[in-house]
Amino acid sequence: MSHSVQAAPPRPAPSDSSNRVTLGLSNRLLARPEVGALVAAILIFVFFMAAAPAFRSAESFFTVLYQSSTIGIVAVGVGMLMIGGEFDLSAGVITTSAGLVNSMFCWYFGVNLWVGALLSLAFCLFVGFVNGYLVMKTGIPSFLITLGTFFVLQGANLGVTKLVTGSVSSTDISRIDGFGSLNKIFASSFKIGSVTVWITVLWWVLFVALAAWILQRTRIGNWFFAVGGAPDSARAVGVPVVRTKIGLFMTVSFLGWFIGMHTLYRFNTLQAGNGVGNEFLYIIAAVVGGTLLTGGFGNAIGVAIGAFIFGMTSLGIVYAGWDPNWFKAFLGIMLLLAVLVNLYIKRMSTARKVG
């Protein structure tokens, strides 16, 4: 049949590459999600270098990195979830739930902390699974489903803690077996010269690198973008949309567990009301980092830069000696700017033009 159907090449021969245009450098850069955040990060960095003398040391730089890592570790998961087109409002409060499950279970039953840590991991993964399962099976927006889990967890954190310990804080666990090794993994620090490096910074780098690899270079990463960008089309070409999205919710709750472990083993005791509001910090970090609110676009480096901006400003304001209450106002402005930049970039990168 080859002779009958052999593609008679349309006049501008398809093999001719003259029709091909390489996009200009500025367009290619603008099409990358993290560029807006990077520019903002540099501006803010320079600004605090000039405005806050205390900001200018290596010690404070690593304190900023530590602060960024405590937000950034969960934010990278939230960013991937948002690329997958979903939200998780329970991501902040689950960090406290994770610590409370571990701490109170081990204190009440007098068992090794490792048992509680694993139990807490299973609990968090279960919460993530329930979030994902309900969203996928009911079709109700994840905003509502996870708002529900958020309140359930918030209430349960306070209620159960009060039942078990009689107050709203968990008891000190630093003398229970297993504390030393868990503390080393989740909440230790070491010195390089005069600089204190918290281990969460290393974990943060690892998780961001892993997420960047998964998103850009693996099959599953490809599916994350697809289920966020056009779930029905993704399903039609054979992407397991339900499993992919449930996996994303579980990734977020895993990272929430991780930060929960850090908080617990750093401070030995937890306030049951903590963690509320952090979910918005994660979302802000992701959006400032170029993640599209509607899904299908973003990357891990951008989210890391978003978390770094959060760390710089939250400490920079203190170093500069200003009233830290202004911090939230600043975050709000950053978020609005980021959304505007994202909108502009999305238009630029999907516009039919070259040059």
Added chain:
Amino acid sequence: MTDTLADHADSGLHRGEPLIEMAGVGKSYGAIRALRDVNLRVNAGEVTCVLGDNGAGKSTLIKIMSGLHPHNEGTLTVDGTKVTFSSPREALDHGIATVYQDLAVVPLMEVWRNFFLGSELSGGRFPLAPLKVRDMKRIADEELRKMGIVVKDINQPIGTLSGGQRQCVAIARAVYFGARVLILDEPTAALGVKQSGVVLKYVAAARDAGLGVVFITHNPHHAYLVGDHFVILKLGGTVLDKNRKDVTLDELTGQMAGGDELAELSHELGR
């Protein structure tokens, strides 16, 4: 393009053997009966054309074959075994690839990522295995060139292509991955004359490579150019089911335009 089809077509196909058989298939969405008692055979090396007006049940029919919606009446037999597909993945695993009219691509993703979506080439089965990005870009580009499409940049988001080009990417993808059956849902609806010609050549090439082709269209002229077997649906049921030798283009056109109703109308409006 012929080499692609020859390369990827299942070598065990024999012309005329039934690949998909539907017997008495029906589908209801809640209280709405979208399809009832449809019989259809898709044979290897033949083009089965499904024609019909809007709402006739064409899309429902292919959604059953491609695994998007399971049927609730009758039987669907693929390669001799009765099946009910619960996901498009299962249909793809049977070598059935579909080009959807409305569900084609993910706009914000690059052209090459769209081409391989759901069937990515990766270096291993473990979750972190790297994609073979270079191979994927090369193959996507080559396959598109064979269709006469040269995208400006294989890395550009597919949303920046025109509707016709997007449709061609979707077709090139289905041709590349569909080893046994190729289903095309109104592939020429969004295309110009020239691109329609390219698509019809693809349909013919797929048939000649031994694949079973299901070609859904509004356009009896396009259907008659390539079809071996014609089915016309109306309001969820079959109104015509004939082989090429038993039907003329005029009959197809007449049926599509309304058939007996049209004759009645012309009588009423007679002047």
